[in-house]
Amino acid sequence: MKKIIVPVDFSNCSKNALLNAIIVAERMNMELVLLHSFMLPMATSDGTPLMVGSMIDDLQNASESRMTDFVKENRELKRVKFSTEVTAGLLLASLNDALKNHDTAYVIMGTYGASGLKKAFIGSNAYTVIKNVKRPVIALPEDADITKMKRIAMSGDYKQIPSAAAIESVIKLTQAFFAHLYIIHIDQDKALEQDELEIAKGMEKYFKKVPHSFHFKRDYDVEDGLLAFAKEEDIDLLVMISRHHSLIDRITRGSETKRMVMDIPMPLMILSEPK
DSSP states (O other): OOEEEEEOOSSHHHHHHHHHHHHHHHHHTOEEEEEEEEOOOOBOTTOOBOOOHHHHHHHHHHHHHHHHHHHHHOGGGGGSOEEEEEEESOHHHHHHHHHHHSOEEEEEEEEOOOOHHHHHHHHHHHHHHHHHOOSOEEEEETTOOOTTOOEEEEEOOSSSOOOHHHHHHHHHHHHHTTOEEEEEEEESSSSOOHHHHHHHHHHHGGGTTSOEEEEEEEOSOHHHHHHHHHHHHTOSEEEEEEOOOOHHHHHHHOOHHHHHHHHOOSOEEEEEOOO
């Protein structure tokens, strides 16, 4: 059975992500893995070793106890198959280890709608996961609800056709919720060039399984254009493809995906694509 990994920190934000994940798991006949990773303060400021075996055990036991309480508080978990994992270390390392042990379809995690340093820290943490995890990641603001989603938008650059695996993860989610899939391209130009039209035609064959439509919107700012489209069409989930840009690309125009994760106040699904 395919699985959905849900990183949890026992906050209301991760609880909301879990409640959404339960519905997705029900719709797609998947199992949940609740993953909590706790940090180990390994040394004092002068480099003196701090942690000993008993202290590590205490942290492990305390975290496992909190996980037990978290499960009891979320009775909706009874509706799906699930397991829990409590590990020490950074979230990314723990998540990648979990991915090696489970046939994972999606990672569903909460993102905090905070400001200042807290937003920068949490946003960077979410972006680190998205950048380095080779599975579709659904990032949910703390009040987000995708349990009844009917409109899913996929941002395409029409520069190259996404991998079949990436597209399939979107198709299956769209089918599970009987949703309509919008493929939206934002560009500064007035019209698509011939090679971009060919890419769009090449993508058409992948979307025959679901109701879908192609859209082109002119805007000088990708984020503004996507937000405007999402508002106009009442989009429930925005899907983006995160590709590894060259150093020149990062310097000249920055990372659009990172800006989305940090700034857009709506549910996002990020698909990882190789170079």
